[in-house]
Amino acid sequence: MVCADADPHKVDRLREARVDILEPALPETVRDALDAARLDFTGDTAAAVAEAEVVFLCLPTPMGAGGAADLAAVEAVAAQIRDVLPPGCVVVNKSTVPVGTCERVAALLGRDDVGVVSNPEFLREGRAVQDFLHPDRIVIGAADRDAARRVADLYAGLDAPLVLTDPASAELTKYAANFFLAMKLSFANNLATVCDRFGADINDVTEGIGRDPRIGSAFLRPGPGWGGSCLPKDTHALLTVCELAGVDFPLLRATIETNVTHQQQLVERVAAACGRGGDGSLHGVRLALYGLTFKAGTSDLRDLPRTLRRPAAARARRRTHGVRPCVA
Numbered sequence: 001m002v003c004a005d006a007d008p009h010k011v012d013r014l015r016e017a018r019v020d021i022l023e024p025a026l027p028e029t030v031r032d033a034l035d036a037a038r039l040d041f042t043g044d045t046a047a048a049v050a051e052a053e054v055v056f057l058c059l060p061t062p063m064g065a066g067g068a069a070d071l072a073a074v075e076a077v078a079a080q081i082r083d084v085l086p087p088g089c090v091v092v093n094k095s096t097v098p099v100g101t102c103e104r105v106a107a108l109l110g111r112d113d114v115g116v117v118s119n120p121e122f123l124r125e126g127r128a129v130q131d132f133l134h135p136d137r138i139v140i141g142a143a144d145r146d147a148a149r150r151v152a153d154l155y156a157g158l159d160a161p162l163v164l165t166d167p168a169s170a171e172l173t174k175y176a177a178n179f180f181l182a183m184k185l186s187f188a189n190n191l192a193t194v195c196d197r198f199g200a201d202i203n204d205v206t207e208g209i210g211r212d213p214r215i216g217s218a219f220l221r222p223g224p225g226w227g228g229s230c231l232p233k234d235t236h237a238l239l240t241v242c243e244l245a246g247v248d249f250p251l252l253r254a255t256i257e258t259n260v261t262h263q264q265q266l267v268e269r270v271a272a273a274c275g276r277g278g279d280g281s282l283h284g285v286r287l288a289l290y291g292l293t294f295k296a297g298t299s300d301l302r303d304l305p306r307t308l309r310r311p312a313a314a315r316a317r318r319r320t321h322g323v324r325p326c327v328a
């Protein structure tokens, strides 16, 4: 397997088995594969795909203008590889993308002899290796069943149900999954506010409802609001495509708005705890933050608010000090 990346520093580090993200078992996995000459890293995308049977696109699809998914990296790489892909190879889109992207990539490639398949990824950060090797399901969407089968065969060693479908359904499955998770969290966070108001214990309430298998106990732990590099961008991207298509999805809008309100309420509670009432201003308050990442067990700071990214001196002037990026 050859991995191509546009970041030369990342390529150099990975060639030496230096993994700069916090992912249990990943450094050993990379080291073992490098030692066995089963893995290589390069900055040369064209060379990486020149003899490939299957090409996975695992490119960033960040939130772009107006909340839509920015597909610039996917489109750039499709243009880069279209003339060098060997005949008969399959291009697999692993990035989280709006419905229609599979078709768009096929059009950009302009190659009748190359299959294009959607195969969304459902792993969680901090559990990437574990989730990848023990997936709940494998979703593969393709117009060409032969191409789909070839991608399915790559996962033959994994014990997971296979959902074989069309590209649009596969692409939408990924957004629907992240939306549902975000909806569950907005529900739990809202419910925590209701429990506070009525003197009820949110942990007991979520245990009480989570024991019903139709509801399930996962993803009901209330927190300061859901974040990360994916749930926010993916809920906004889904909302944007729905709006563009003229489909109203009030539940989706409410899920996002509930999260924003919940985060504002948290700031107001901190302000109140610091003896600042009224407008919830924290001006002049000295704060210590324990854990800057969007959840425990990851070193990913991509979702960190801009104010906390300032250089240390500027942060000190604002009397906000970052402590450690991640907590266990």
Ligand SMILES: NC(=O)C1=CN([C@@H]2O[C@H](COP(=O)(O)OP(=O)(O)OC[C@H]3O[C@@H](n4cnc5c(N)ncnc54)[C@H](O)[C@@H]3O)[C@@H](O)[C@H]2O)C=CC1
Binding pocket: 004, 005, 006, 007, 010, 045, 058, 059, 060, 061, 073, 076, 077, 094, 095, 096, 097, 121, 122, 123, 124, 125, 229, 230
């Ligand atoms: N991070 C996660 O846990 C999950 C991410 N996803 C999806 O996977 C996709 C990738 O996400 P991440 O891995 O988090 O992004 P990332 O930003 O960490 O990694 C993407 C890599 O692509 C490289 N890159 C960017 N433009 C390039 C180009 N033109 N040519 C070659 N390499 C290029 C970057 O240097 C970077 O190393 C996104 O669509 C995301 O929604 C899906 C499930 C889980």
Ligand SMILES: O=C(O)[C@H]1O[C@H](OP(=O)(O)OP(=O)(O)OC[C@H]2O[C@@H](n3ccc(=O)[nH]c3=O)[C@H](O)[C@@H]2O)[C@H](O)[C@@H](O)[C@@H]1O
Binding pocket: 096, 121, 122, 123, 124, 125, 126, 178, 181, 185, 218, 219, 220, 221, 222, 223, 224, 225, 226, 227, 228, 229, 230, 231, 294, 295, 296
């Ligand atoms: O598409 C993606 O990138 C991924 O997004 C999420 O994974 P991840 O972003 O790693 O984070 P989660 O573990 O889902 O947590 C998301 C947010 O919800 C919060 N959370 C999670 C669970 C919970 O009970 N309570 C809670 O507040 C976390 O603190 C965090 O802020 C999904 O869980 C993955 O299935 C998906 O593949």
